[in-house]
Amino acid sequence: MTDTALATTPHRRTKSLVLTTTITAGAVLMALPFYWLIIATTYPSSEIFSTPPNFLPGDHFIQNFVGVLTDTLFGRAMLNSLFVSLTYTVLGLIVCTAAGYAFAKFTFPGNSLLFGVVLVTLALPSQVTLVPLFQLMVSIGWLDTYQALILPNLALPFGIFLIKQTMTAVPDELIQAARIDGAGEFRIFMGIVVPTVRPAIAALAIFLFLAQWNDFVYPLVVLRTPEAYTAPVALATLQGIGTTDYGQLLMGTFLSMLPVLILFLFLQRQFVAGILAGAVKQ
Template sequence: MSNTNIVVRKSRGRSLVLTTAIAAGAVFMVLPFYWLLIATTYGAHDIFATPPHFLPGPAFVENFVGLFRDTMFGRSMVNSLFVSTTYTALGLIVCTAAGYAFAKFKFRGQNLLFGALLVTLALPSQVTLVPLFQIMVNLGWLDSYQALILPNLALPFGIFLMKQTMSTIPDEMIQAARIDGAGEFRVFSQIVLPTVRPALSALAIFLFLAQWNDFVYPLVVLRSPESYTVPVALASLQGIGTTDYGQLLMGTMLSMLPVLILFLFLQRQFVAGILAGAVKQ
């Protein structure tokens, strides 16, 4: 047997092992989502049956109708969509503008300010929860949309991501545009932003997920069921004595749909954006 055939067989063997491992990992990752989908088709008493169910049951419509009949989950979905979309749009503006300033301008205290920004990345959100709540009380913003949207627009991770990405843009390109008479806003909007579009898509996903999945802070500042976001609404389905797990899992599945749709539309840009700032020119 020639050396070429041996190399080909070893290569095929490695490919087979790698493919099998990836397939097993994919099944392992998908199985909880499949169980969630199946569980939404059973009543509360049948969900945790032994052995577990792997085929759909008869209670899907009952759980779906009961969720919207017994709770204000539809309003909570609208609240979360509005808050997350608005927060994402405004957060992109703030983070990209701040990232551009750090990447392409020189000003006094720049390194100190950026260092302080990096330090905040190590702080857990619980540290600022009480002071932030007190600020919302003083402003009269409790139980309002602005209490959820405005405080965290300048996301430190978003500013850091955009700064690192914009640092890869050659300064000569920006200087050439300025020499040609382009104003700073035109340089930013027509040259810088199109160049970092993949990073913008990645940041949009991060911002949307951060707001969509946030639970502790909305739980603290929201008071009425009409203002609940999806995580708070799902938590309200868990009673002290009994919990309708059929409705709870139905709400959980529905809460995943906007995130999945967003990721499916932006998955290519998401991967490219994560790698955008990996290599600095």
């Protein structure tokens, strides 16, 4: 072994050790708040903010769990959020995937103009459309309904943009060959295009689910009855004006995180592949 190789090996080991230590420290710092949240759900409200803080599990988990489900309508709110988020995700995938396919593989008058409008709407904050959207829901009688939460934002501009850019990489020759063989557009779309861009669709599914699950302001404005509340709105009602049961509040926060964690763990490979799709040009 040459002197250069001998000098390089300790340098690589040191660099690897520093990198591993840095990543481990960062992972611990990121995981610490979640660990404290889980530990806090096992203590009564009076002991959560004790000094020094508790980092070992307590014995109040069942009481907080039963309390947040029985003393409030949080269990109903979780079911409402699951229904709204899953329905919105499925319908949003259909709309965004079909729109992205049309923009990517069809030539029609106004194609570039319409796609430019989609890109412009990406720069608009949701607060800009809050009041007009609320007035529209009132005028058509959709106030305090689930369709008011699901239907207005199905054509998510980011989703259309993501799918369009991903479908651009699908070879046009493949689609033309299928048409020559007599395949219809629906069969081409479902049998060739959709399986090809499945990672991007999985990534979009996570984005759509998160967008609906975590939405707080719009459901707070549209929904009127506690029975129709979604999880974020119900969490806000757990914080009282005078006193707050932080054990139940943190338990509700923990429960509201579980569906998101399960979804991401189930689709994490497809999510990473979808984000990287198109990053390397063939």
